[in-house]
Amino acid sequence: MATARLRYLVSYDIANAKRLRRVAKTLESYGTRLQFSVFECPLDDTRLAQAKAALAEIINADHDQVLFVSLGPAAADATLIIEALGLPYTVRSRVTIV
16 A cells, blocks of 8 residues: 655755765655755655665765655645745756755
8 A cells, every 4th residue: 555645845954065966966856946955855655765765875964964844745736836035936957056
């Protein structure tokens, strides 16, 4: 029986440029970039565990941090609604800039 997908806001603070690029590239396969270090990822339990394991192999736990914030159920017909203050919200390019 498949587990339900939840939407996660995943953000990161990585101290090293090489690890930063690897974290961003890894997260591109799990979700949509919202800002340079923020992704929205619809994940079931298996994909969540895979993402965490992949990121744990990249980061330095003494210097880096990756946060997973549950945003609730990910429905197939749900649209991501984002309200921005300041600059208008636009989807960032897939290119990682450091």
